Amino acid sequence: MEEKRIKVLIAKPGLDGHDRGAKVIALALKEAGMEVVYSGLHKTIDQIVNMAIQEDVDVIGLSIMSGAHIPLTRKLMEKLKEKGIQDKKVFVGGVIPSKDIKLLKEMGVEGVFPGGTPIDDVIEAIKASVKK
Amino acid sequence: MDPKAQELAERIISGDETVAARVISMIEDGEEEGFLVLSTLYPRTGGAFKIGITGSPGAGKSSIIDRLAYLYGKSGKKIGIIAIDPTSVKSKGAFFGDRLRFKSAEKVEGVFIRSMAHRGFSGGISKAAFGAECVLDALGKDIIIVESVGVGQTELSIYLISDIVVTVFTPDFGDEIQLMKAGLLEIGDVVVMNKMDMPNAEEKAKDLIAYIGDLKKDAPPFIKCSAKKGEGIELLLEVLEEKRREKLGMRREKVKALLLTFIKEELSRGIEKMVEEDPKFNEILHSVQSGKIDPYSASVHFVSELLKDGKMEDYKWRRKG
Ligand code: B12
Ligand SMILES: Nc1nc2c(ncn2[C@@H]2O[C@H](COP(=O)(O)OP(=O)(O)O)[C@@H](O)[C@H]2O)c(=O)[nH]1
Numbered sequence: 494m495e496e497k498r499i500k501v502l503i504a505k506p507g508l509d510g511h512d513r514g515a516k517v518i519a520l521a522l523k524e525a526g527m528e529v530v531y532s533g534l535h536k537t538i539d540q541i542v543n544m545a546i547q548e549d550v551d552v553i554g555l556s557i558m559s560g561a562h563i564p565l566t567r568k569l570m571e572k573l574k575e576k577g578i579q580d581k582k583v584f585v586g587g588v589i590p591s592k593d594i595k596l597l598k599e600m601g602v603e604g605v606f607p608g609g610t611p612i613d614d615v616i617e618a619i620k621a622s623v624k625k
Numbered sequence: 626m627d628p629k630a631q632e633l634a635e636r637i638i639s640g641d642e643t644v645a646a647r648v649i650s651m652i653e654d655g656e657e658e659g660f661l662v663l664s665t666l667y668p669r670t671g672g673a674f675k676i677g678i679t680g681s682p683g684a685g686k687s688s689i690i691d692r693l694a695y696l697y698g699k700s701g702k703k704i705g706i707i708a709i710d711p712t713s714v715k716s717k718g719a720f721f722g723d724r725l726r727f728k729s730a731e732k733v734e735g736v737f738i739r740s741m742a743h744r745g746f747s748g749g750i751s752k753a754a755f756g757a758e759c760v761l762d763a764l765g766k767d768i769i770i771v772e773s774v775g776v777g778q779t780e781l782s783i784y785l786i787s788d789i790v791v792t793v794f795t796p797d798f799g800d801e802i803q804l805m806k807a808g809l810l811e812i813g814d815v816v817v818m819n820k821m822d823m824p825n826a827e828e829k830a831k832d833l834i835a836y837i838g839d840l841k842k843d844a845p846p847f848i849k850c851s852a853k854k855g856e857g858i859e860l861l862l863e864v865l866e867e868k869r870r871e872k873l874g875m876r877r878e879k880v881k882a883l884l885l886t887f888i889k890e891e892l893s894r895g896i897e898k899m900v901e902e903d904p905k906f907n908e909i910l911h912s913v914q915s916g917k918i919d920p921y922s923a924s925v926h927f928v929s930e931l932l933k934d935g936k937m938e939d940y941k942w943r944r945k946g
């Protein structure tokens with residue numbers, strides 16, 4: 494009964510109201526045995542970081558369909574550093590043009606999953622990132 | 626005294642949320658370090674007022690907590706919220722959907738919200754919930770609100786870890802028989818009828834008051850509210866505060882029951898594997914499987930043999946089975 498479980502925060506930053514992808518991912522991760530907190534819509538980066546701290550998640554997954562993935566992710570990475578919790582793994586999914594993936598990874602994002610990614614790939618990537 | 630545990634405890638007492646959250650996870654995962662920190666913190670706890678909220682899924686527990694936390698927070702109190710959701714039996718995963726209801730609470734200074742999966746523990750809470758309460762208490766929270774899983778009758782453990790329990794009903798509770806079956810009427814120091822904004826709510830509230838009156842000599846306070854509109858929550862807060870002193874007097878009894886629950890759980894977990902490996906178990910199992918003896922008698926016989934042999938002493942204490 495008492496054993497380490499992977500805990501994930503699926504967060505929707507900014508004004509973007511598309512929540513289907515976030516919910517699909519959240520449920521898939523639950524089915525894969527993870528404990529998943531869903532932030533709800535329209536969260537600020539500060540709120541998301543606060544949630545990640547209080548919930549003590551291993552992974553923060555941003556779901557972004559608005560096109561604002563670069564500035565939002567940059568702000569998140571800065572905040573994590575400021576709070577001293579850079580050990581949390583960050584993943585980004587949603588509408589992400591492939592040309593932006595490199596930049597996101599340079600910011601320290603573990604994995605980027607645009608629309609159409611097989612869910613099993615997401616699960617594998619999260620499990621692998623938490624192990625290391 | 627373990628120096629690392631000591632340091633973590635001190636950081637929690639000085640208000641470090643990151644460490645508090647980490648230590649709650651350690652307790653959830655059964656890590657030794659977590660329990661060391663807890664034992665350092667424990668003598669410093671007891672100051673917080675612990676409110677449990679139970680009721681069927683969708684009754685509005687989270688919405689009520691949101692309003693209540695906001696009100697308490699406005700009056701300068703520091704709030705901790707622990708929201709417990711079920712662990713999937715199949716995948717062992719969990720989905721936490723309470724947090725997104727705490728929209729107004731989130732805006733109040735000093736609110737700490739933690740979601741926890743019950744991880745198979747009985748009684749509508751997780752085993753680590755009591756430990757989480759202690760950590761939040763040591764972190765300086767004045768009010769700790771725990772939302773139980775919400776499955777009715779079996780939610781007894783919420784009693785043991787709360788000073789006072791609020792049971793939430795809605796106007797669509799069905800009929801009296803349904804209530805009796807769910808066992809929801811047997812619990813609750815305070816009864817709330819939420820969603821009073823729904824049509825025919827007044828009528829249903831009258832019905833519920835009558836059922837409770839029939840069942841209980843001294844019926845608990847009954848409060849009508851609408852978390853949606855924010856009505857009736859002030860009254861709920863008043864009633865909780867009114868009953869606070871009387872309820873705190875029950876802590877000694879509750880902690881006794883909690884200790885017994887934990888002991889039973891530790892014992893069974895430590896011993897189960899040992900029993901399975903015992904040749905006598907296999908003997909008696911065979912007799913049960915071949916229909917020679919029924920499982921009731923077999924279990925009584927097995928345990929009395931175990932105690933007679935003094936064999937219990939051979940059974941080593943194990944934390945992780
Ligand atoms: C359905 C939809 C809507 C629905 C949303 C319903 C809902 N509740 O979600 C409605 C009709 C409401 C809507 C509205 C709008 N939409 Co729209 N919408 C879509 C559409 C067609 C599909 C999105 C979807 O649900 N896909 C299904 C899910 C399961 O897939 P997904 O979201 O991509 O998620 C997958 C992956 O991305 C990944 N993933 C997602 N999140 C995460 C997170 C993590 C951590 C990980 C690891 C993976 C991951 O895993 C998922 C499963 O594989 C897309 C087009 C598209 N092809 O994406 C446009 C699209 C997203 N919408 C768009 C726009 C512009 C709008 C509107 C502004 C339109 C308008 N002018 O009014 C509004 C804005 C709404 C708002 N408030 O934000 C644009 C965005 C453009 C951009 N980014 O530059 C798109 C791309 C369409 C387009 N090509 O122009 N929309
Ligand atoms: N009409 C009405 N709906 C409410 C009220 N309180 C909560 N709800 C709704 O009931 C649903 C479940 O609420 P929630 O607080 O999540 O219930 P929980 O499962 O008991 O925690 C949500 O859709 C709420 O918006 C209320 O007072 N009136």
Ligand SMILES: [Mg+2]
Binds near residue numbers: 722
């Ligand atoms: Mg709830």
